Amino acid sequence: MTTLQEAERLDAGDELAGFRDRFVPITDPGVVAYLDGNSLGRPLRATAERLREVVAEQWGARLIRSWDERWLALPERIGDELGRVALGAAPGQTIVADSTSVCLYKVLRAAVALRPGRDEIVTDTANFPTDRFLVESVAAELGKTVRWLDTVADVGAVTGDRTAAVVLSHVDYRSAEIADLPGITRLVQERGGLAIWDLCHSVGALPVELDAAGADFAVGCTYKFLNAGPGAPAFLYVNARHHAEFGQPITGWMGAADTFAMAEHYVPAPGIRRALSGTPPVLGMVGVQEGVALLAEAGIERVRAKAVALGRWVIDLADAWLVPLGFTVASPREDDRRGGHVTLRHPDAERLSRLLIENGVLIDFRRPDGIRVGLSPLTTGFAEVRAAMARIRELAA
Amino acid sequence: MTTLQEAERLDAGDELAGFRDRFVPITDPGVVAYLDGNSLGRPLRATAERLREVVAEQWGARLIRSWDERWLALPERIGDELGRVALGAAPGQTIVADSTSVCLYKVLRAAVALRPGRDEIVTDTANFPTDRFLVESVAAELGKTVRWLDTVADVGAVTGDRTAAVVLSHVDYRSAEIADLPGITRLVQERGGLAIWDLCHSVGALPVELDAAGADFAVGCTYKFLNAGPGAPAFLYVNARHHAEFGQPITGWMGAADTFAMAEHYVPAPGIRRALSGTPPVLGMVGVQEGVALLAEAGIERVRAKAVALGRWVIDLADAWLVPLGFTVASPREDDRRGGHVTLRHPDAERLSRLLIENGVLIDFRRPDGIRVGLSPLTTGFAEVRAAMARIRELAA
Numbered sequence: 166m167t168t169l170q171e172a173e174r175l176d177a178g179d180e181l182a183g184f185r186d187r188f189v190p191i192t193d194p195g196v197v198a199y200l201d202g203n204s205l206g207r208p209l210r211a212t213a214e215r216l217r218e219v220v221a222e223q224w225g226a227r228l229i230r231s232w233d234e235r236w237l238a239l240p241e242r243i244g245d246e247l248g249r250v251a252l253g254a255a256p257g258q259t260i261v262a263d264s265t266s267v268c269l270y271k272v273l274r275a276a277v278a279l280r281p282g283r284d285e286i287v288t289d290t291a292n293f294p295t296d297r298f299l300v301e302s303v304a305a306e307l308g309k310t311v312r313w314l315d316t317v318a319d320v321g322a323v324t325g326d327r328t329a330a331v332v333l334s335h336v337d338y339r340s341a342e343i344a345d346l347p348g349i350t351r352l353v354q355e356r357g358g359l360a361i362w363d364l365c366h367s368v369g370a371l372p373v374e375l376d377a378a379g380a381d382f383a384v385g386c387t388y389k390f391l392n393a394g395p396g397a398p399a400f401l402y403v404n405a406r407h408h409a410e411f412g413q414p415i416t417g418w419m420g421a422a423d424t425f426a427m428a429e430h431y432v433p434a435p436g437i438r439r440a441l442s443g444t445p446p447v448l449g450m451v452g453v454q455e456g457v458a459l460l461a462e463a464g465i466e467r468v469r470a471k472a473v474a475l476g477r478w479v480i481d482l483a484d485a486w487l488v489p490l491g492f493t494v495a496s497p498r499e500d501d502r503r504g505g506h507v508t509l510r511h512p513d514a515e516r517l518s519r520l521l522i523e524n525g526v527l528i529d530f531r532r533p534d535g536i537r538v539g540l541s542p543l544t545t546g547f548a549e550v551r552a553a554m555a556r557i558r559e560l561a562a
Numbered sequence: 563m564t565t566l567q568e569a570e571r572l573d574a575g576d577e578l579a580g581f582r583d584r585f586v587p588i589t590d591p592g593v594v595a596y597l598d599g600n601s602l603g604r605p606l607r608a609t610a611e612r613l614r615e616v617v618a619e620q621w622g623a624r625l626i627r628s629w630d631e632r633w634l635a636l637p638e639r640i641g642d643e644l645g646r647v648a649l650g651a652a653p654g655q656t657i658v659a660d661s662t663s664v665c666l667y668k669v670l671r672a673a674v675a676l677r678p679g680r681d682e683i684v685t686d687t688a689n690f691p692t693d694r695f696l697v698e699s700v701a702a703e704l705g706k707t708v709r710w711l712d713t714v715a716d717v718g719a720v721t722g723d724r725t726a727a728v729v730l731s732h733v734d735y736r737s738a739e740i741a742d743l744p745g746i747t748r749l750v751q752e753r754g755g756l757a758i759w760d761l762c763h764s765v766g767a768l769p770v771e772l773d774a775a776g777a778d779f780a781v782g783c784t785y786k787f788l789n790a791g792p793g794a795p796a797f798l799y800v801n802a803r804h805h806a807e808f809g810q811p812i813t814g815w816m817g818a819a820d821t822f823a824m825a826e827h828y829v830p831a832p833g834i835r836r837a838l839s840g841t842p843p844v845l846g847m848v849g850v851q852e853g854v855a856l857l858a859e860a861g862i863e864r865v866r867a868k869a870v871a872l873g874r875w876v877i878d879l880a881d882a883w884l885v886p887l888g889f890t891v892a893s894p895r896e897d898d899r900r901g902g903h904v905t906l907r908h909p910d911a912e913r914l915s916r917l918l919i920e921n922g923v924l925i926d927f928r929r930p931d932g933i934r935v936g937l938s939p940l941t942t943g944f945a946e947v948r949a950a951m952a953r954i955r956e957l958a959a
Contacts, residue, residue, distance in 0.1 A: 189622035201626040213617045216845070220610045224792060225586035228924055229598040236792055264840020266814025267664055290826075295815045295840070298828035302813040388841070395621060395633055395844035416699040417663025418692045427929055429687075431695035443661020443692070444785070447792035448613070448845045527626055532824055 167485045167551070175478065175547035181463055181471050184543045188392075189213060197525035198553035202541030203366065203506045204529055206392030212455040219451055237424075240445045241438060243454050247400055250461045251391075252364070252383070253374035258402055260437045261453055262445065265365060265386045265399040266295045269332070271413035271440060272382040272401060273303050276330040276359040278412060283329035283358065289314035293338045296363055300332050317344045321352055328358035330381075335373065336366035336504035339531050341476075341496040343371070343504055347378040354379065365389060368400075369460055370505030370542070371469045375402055382407075387453045390468075390505060390541060391460065394452035401440050408436050417442035463543060471542035473500045478547055479507040479538050482554040487511075490561045495535060506539045511561065520560050526553045564882045564948070572875065572944035578860055578868050581940045585789075586610060594922035595950035599938030600763065600903045601926055603789030609852040616848055634821075637842045638835060640851050644797055647858045648788075649761070649780070650771035655799050657834045658850055659842065662762060662783045662796040663692045666729070668810040668837060669779040669798060670700050673727040673756040675809060680726035680755065686711035690735045693760055697729050714741045718749055725755035727778075732770065733763035733901035736928050738873075738893040740768070740901050744775035751776065762786060765797075766857055767902030767939070768866045772799055779804075787865075787902060787938060788857065790849035797850075798837050805833050814839035860940060868939035870897045875944055876904040876935050879951040884908075887958045892932060903936045908958065917957050923950045 176182060189208045191199060199207065223231040240261045247261070248254030262268065277286065288300045290313050304311045312323045317333055324331060331353045336343055350360040359381040367373055369390030375383055383402040387393035403411055412433060418424050419441040422432040433439035460468065476496070483494055487509060495508040511517060511534060518530035529537040538553070539545075573579060586605045588596060596604065620628040637658045644658070645651030659665065674683065685697045687710050701708045709720045714730055721728060728750045732743055747757040756778040764770055766787030772780055780799040784790035800808055809830060815821050816838040819829040830836035857865065873893070880891055884906060892905040908914060908931060915927035926934040935950070936942075 189618055191623060191625070192618075193623045193625075196625070199625055205621075205626045205629070207625065208617050208622045213614065213622075216613050216617065217610065220605050220613065220791075221586055221589075224602075225605045225610075226588060226590045228588070228590075228593070228596055228604065229602045229926075230919070230924070231792070232602070263660065263664065264814065264843075266816070266840035267660065267812055270812045270814075270839070293815075294818065294821075294824050294828075297826075298813040298815065298818065301828060302811060306811055386841070394617075395628070396841045396847075397845070398843070399840065414699060414703055415664055415667045416695040417661065417667075418690075418695065419663070421691065421695065424691075425929075427691050429694075431691075431698060442667070443663035443796070444783070444793045446661075446795070446843055446846050448794070448849070449843050450793075452845070522627070529626075532822075 167482050169548070169551065172548040172551040175474065179471065179547065180467055181542055182546065184463055185546065187211065187459060188544055195525045196527060197556060198549045199527050200538045200540070200545065200553055201527045201529055202544060203389050203539030205395055206389055206541055207544050208394065209392055209455050209459060212394065212452045215451050215455055216448065219447065236445065236447050239447070239450050240441060243450055243457060244400055247457050250457055251368050251373060251465055252402060253372065253376050254402055255376055257436055258405055259400055260440050261398050261400050261450055262441050263399055265384055266299065268384040268399045268401040269296065269299050269363065270303065271415060272361055272384055272403065273299060273330060273332065275411045275413045276361055276382055277303065277307055277309065279407065279410065280329040280359060283327055285310050285312050285327040285329060287312045287314065287320065287323055287328055287331040289317050289333060291337060291339065292334055293363065293365065296332055296334065320349050324353055324356045324358055326357060328353065328356055330359045330361055332361045332363065334363040334366065338366050339508055339535055341504040341506045341508060343502055346380065350378045350380050366504055370472055372465045380404060387456060391453065391456035393456040394449065397452045398446050398449045403437055403440060413440055415442040419443060419445065459543065468542040472505045472540055475540040475542065475545055475550060476500065476503050476507050478550055479554065482551060483509055486554060486558040487561065490558065506537055508535045508537045510534050511536065517561055521557060524556055524560065526556045564879055566945070566948065569945040569948040572871065576868065576944065577864055578939055579943065581860055582943065584608065584856060585941055592922045593924060594953060595946045596924050597935045597937070597942065597950055598924045598926055599941060600786050600936030602792055603786055603938060604941050605791065606789055606852050606856060609791065609849045612848050612852055613845065616844065633842065633844050636847050637838060640847055640854060641797060644854050647854055648765050648770060648862055649799060650769065650773050651799055652773055654833055655802055656797055657837050658795050658797050658847055659838050660796055662781055663696065665781040665796045665798040666693065666696050666760065667700065668812060669758055669781055669800065670696060670727060670729065672808045672810050673758055673779055674700065674704055674706065676804065676807065677726035677756060680724055682707050682709050682724040682726060684709045684711065684717065684720055684725055684728040686714050686730060688734060688736065689731055690760065690762065693729055693731065717746050721750055721753045721755055723754060725750065725753055727756045727758055729758045729760065731760040731763060735763050736905055736932055738901040738903045738905060740899055743777065747775045747777050763901055767869055769862045777801060784850045784853060788850065788853035790853040791846065794849045795843050795846045800834055800837060810837055812839040816840060816842065856940065865939040869902045869937055872937040872939065872942055872947060873897065873900050873904050875947055876951065879948060880906055883951060883955040884958065887955065903934055905932045905934045907931045908933065914958055918954060921953055921957065923953045
C-alpha cells in the first residue's frame, strides 16, 4: 500500500486538508516537500495580514496608547488561550515571553529555590542541548550536582530525596519518543522533587495535559507546530499551587506588581505575571496568537490523529522502500509512543540530507546519522510525504 | 520668539524634516502631537514593507533554509551596524538579543563574575526600575551588597576597592540628564571596578562613544529613538578586552561554539556571540535593522543637533507660557547636559497628563509630578511641539 492512489485516498479522507490553504503558499517551485515544520512551521496568511494591521493601526495610529489598550495583556491572554487549546492548563498559569532558553533558566532557578534542602538536578543525556547546558550551568552556579539519565525510562532509578528538579523533554527531539509525562511527574513528586517539562516537540502536535498530570513547570517554543514564526516568543507554565512562593531571578519591570509605579523595590506581581522580565515582544506575539487560533479551530485531537496517520505513512513507506537500502526507523513504531516526526537513520545521512535539501526535500539532519522527517498536520499532505520518500529512495539507491 | 512664524522658520530650516515621510503616517485625526517617541518610536514604512517581504519570501518561500542563509547572522550583523552608527563600537562587540532586562541580567552576572574578590554593586536611587530591581536581586543571589547613590555625581564617593560593578543610565529616564560616561567609566576602572551602561534613553538620540570611553558593558533598547517597534529586541555590548573570559548564565544553544553540533557540554562561542541564549527573534529584528539603517542615513550628529534644538524650543515655550502657570523645567537647561526629552513638573501633572492624552497630545506621565515631553528628531517637528505646548497652556490655565 505505497501507491500514489493510496496517498490520494489518504489525502481525500483528511479532515484537515483544507487548513493548508490558510498558510502562505510556498512559491519556490523547487520545493518538493516541506518536512521541517517541526523546526520552523510555515507562515499563516492571517499572521501576514495581522502584522500589517498591527504595524499600521495599533503601532502607527494608536501609538503608545496600544500598550494600555491591548499589548500589556497579551502575554497572559495568549498564554491562557495556548493553555486551553494545547496544554490542558487552566487560565492564569501560562505566559508568553522570551525564548525557550530564557524561560527554562527562569523555571529551573525557580524550581531549585523551592527545594532548598536538595542538591541534585536530573536530566537525560539525550535531552536537547539547551536543556542539558542549562541544567549543567545552573547546577554549577548553585553548587548542585547533575544526575544524568541514559534513557528517560531510568528516571525512577536516580530520583530520590536529593532530587530538587527533573528536567525532561516530553517528546525527544531526535527519536520522537513520547515520555510518560503523568507517570514521571507523579514519581518525581512522590519523592519530593519538582517536574519541569520541555514541550518544544509536543506542543501543537499532541495533547498535553499539564493540569491533569499536576506538572510543576513547563516551557516550550511556538515556532514549530504552532507556526508562530522564526524566533517567536516561547511560553512558560507554572502550576497555580506554586504561585504564592515561586520567584525567578530576572526581576525586570514587567514582572513587578505595579510596573508603572516605578517602585523603590521589586515586589513580584501576583501569579504567573511575575515570570515576565522585559517589555513583551509584540510583533512576535502576533504569530503566536494566530498559530494558537488556528490550532483551536482544527482541534488538537484531530491534529494528533493526523500526526499519527502521517507517521505511520512514513514508516510504511520506509519499510517498503528504504529499509532495503540500509535505512532504519529510529522512532517508535507504536503510534502512542511517537510524537510528530519520524527519524530515519542511515550511515550516509549527512551527505544524503544535503542532497535531499538541494533536491527540494526539506528535512533536518540530526547528528550523527539521523534524517528527521517532520510532519505538520496542518500543512503536510500524504502525497507530499510520498513524493519526498520517493526522492529519498532515488537519491539513496 | 514663541510665534507660529518662528516654529515655521525652524521647520523650514530643519535638515531632517524630510525623514518624517519615511514613517507610517499617523492616520488618527485626533493626534495633535506625538511626543512619546522616547517610549515607543513610530513605525517606519520600510519596516512594514520588509515585514511583508520577510514573511512571504524568507519565511514562506525559503522556509527553514533562511536560518543558514540569513537569520543566524542577524544578531551580530545588526549589532555591528548599530555599534558603528550609534554606539561608537567597533565590530564584534554588540549583539541584538532578548529584552533589556534579560541583557542587563546577563552583563551584570558577567561583570560580577569578572571581579570575584569584590562584594559591592553600585547604582543610583533614581535609576530605571528594571536596573534597580536587577541590581538588588543579583546582589541578593550572589551575596553582594548594593551601594546606592543619591545622584550619579556621587559615584566617586562610594566606589572603591570593594566595587565589582557600577550600573548607571547614560541618560536619566526622568530628568534627561546626561551622565559623564567617559569620566565615570575611567573613575570606576581606576578603582578596579567595571562600568555597565544602560543606554535606553541615549541610543539613537545622541552619540555614544563606548570604545573611546573604554566602557566595559552596555545594554539598551531599540523601541525608543531607534523606532524598532513595541518590545523589539534589545542589544548588549561587551568590550573586546573581556571576550576571552566573560561568561553569562543563560547558556542556551545559540551561545554555544557550535550550535548544531548538539555537543555533550556547553562550550561558549568565541566573542560576543556567547552572549546569546535562545533562537533569535527574526520579526523583531526587522524593525531594528530598518531603524538603524534610517539612523545611518540621517547621521547621529544631525539627530543630536535637532534633539538639542527641539529641547531648547520646548524650554523656551515652557518659560514663556507654562512657568507662569506653575510649571518648572525639571531637565537641565544646558544643552550639553540634556538628552532627547524634556520633563516639566507640575503639582497637577497626573490629571493634566490624562487630559492631554485625551486631547491628542501624547506625552508620558512619570510619577510623582512629571510630564515627559519626548523629542524624536526623525519625526518630531517644531510646529508640532508648539501646538502641544499651546494645548498644555490651555488645559492648565
